[in-house]
Amino acid sequence: MPLPDRGLDYGDGLFETMPIIDGNIPWLSYHLERLQDGLLKLGFHSEAHSPVRDYIRTALDDRRLTGVMRLTVTRGAGMRGYAPPEPARPTYIVQISCADSAGQPELPPAHVDLCSVTLARQPLLAGIKHLNRLEQVLAAKERQQKGLDEMLMTDTSGSAVSVISGNLFLLNGNQLLTPTLTDCGILGTRRRLVLDELAPTLGLDCLQVAMTAADLESADEAFYCNSLRGYQPIGRYGDRRWRRHRIALRLQELYRERLLTCAA
């Protein structure tokens, strides 16, 4: 990559990580809409989004790949200093890694614990998938050291936000609850899929609410989701154990069906 680039200099940009299944990216429009939202929030010029779909198509190039694509869009080169160039000429980077499968791996229920790294509250950057991810790096280091599958992340005021690499859902009776993400966190594409389609299909009410770590302990079921892991039940959090994962398993089933339709 040619330097200087504001993506490296300041994390001035956005990214998307997307499974590729047999040459297709499922729910690509969700990824592109989140990217577009991020470009607007960071004040990129209005055409920054236009070539993205073409770059993705060219990279997939009709090969029936299975794996992962990372798309990164930065504000490109600029003068020294924080102020962005006007107009900026964005840098677009498409990276593909191949894999045997993608989308919804078969994994045992996750062992999760509370992370000591708390997320700073910054409404201006909440929801979007920008390149400033040091909090997640520090959290993932802790997860690794503790040998856990995932960790629950709260913000500096004690609200539950997500796991490190995915969105959190709790089941209470017939209600599916997920944290509102107005102060921090990322609006995940598979979170949106639950809200838009999967919860209604399963006859569940899905609500975005404020919640705490204690709400996780008292939930009937709990799971998290992201584009590479699909829907993963949580089997253990601290001393709490769940043996039934009725909703997560039904979501997995529904999701696998949809993935097959995408790849067809």
Add this chain to the structure above:
Amino acid sequence: MPLPDRGLDYGDGLFETMPIIDGNIPWLSYHLERLQDGLLKLGFHSEAHSPVRDYIRTALDDRRLTGVMRLTVTRGAGMRGYAPPEPARPTYIVQISCADSAGQPELPPAHVDLCSVTLARQPLLAGIKHLNRLEQVLAAKERQQKGLDEMLMTDTSGSAVSVISGNLFLLNGNQLLTPTLTDCGILGTRRRLVLDELAPTLGLDCLQVAMTAADLESADEAFYCNSLRGYQPIGRYGDRRWRRHRIALRLQELYRERLLTCAA
């Protein structure tokens, strides 16, 4: 730069921006100590710092350059995902741009106003000069649009932290006050120089305190500092104007003398 690199992927790294005067970097040890502190806080391995001095020396290469050096240290390549590789092999990037002068330009007193972008409070990342700088990018965009020299940045709870690219000092009587930076902000090298040397030389008490935007308005004098601008008096903040800049001008004088000694 070879990709993938965690510096671009997540802003997983640190940087220093340093003036070069006639082949020398003044207060290089302050920059290197802050970098070392950052490497520790981000959990880089303990030898990550060792080659830095050699890279800088090689880049300066006995040429009597004047300009600016940016040193970037990232956590290098890694597997996909937030978790850092163990051990990581850091990437070191030295970029030099030449200039006619460096250190303490002659500028009129700055026109400053309050920035609408507030800084998130994240004690884990406070003080160090890491690569996650989107807040500063958004703030600098606002500064540019408003045609101001600098902007006062407060945090999300209303405490004054700094200007966008420098540390803030207020004079009240014989006391020099600067914000404590435990929740956000960068521990600037020229801030440290005031605390360690310049304030005592001028017979001033220098205190790190909590302060608000209102404290700036009521100050006898105000200035900010960074390594490329030295000590810059604030001439105007909102409706408040200052015509005397006794302390900032004395600091400039003292600082220019020290810069000459460095370059000798």
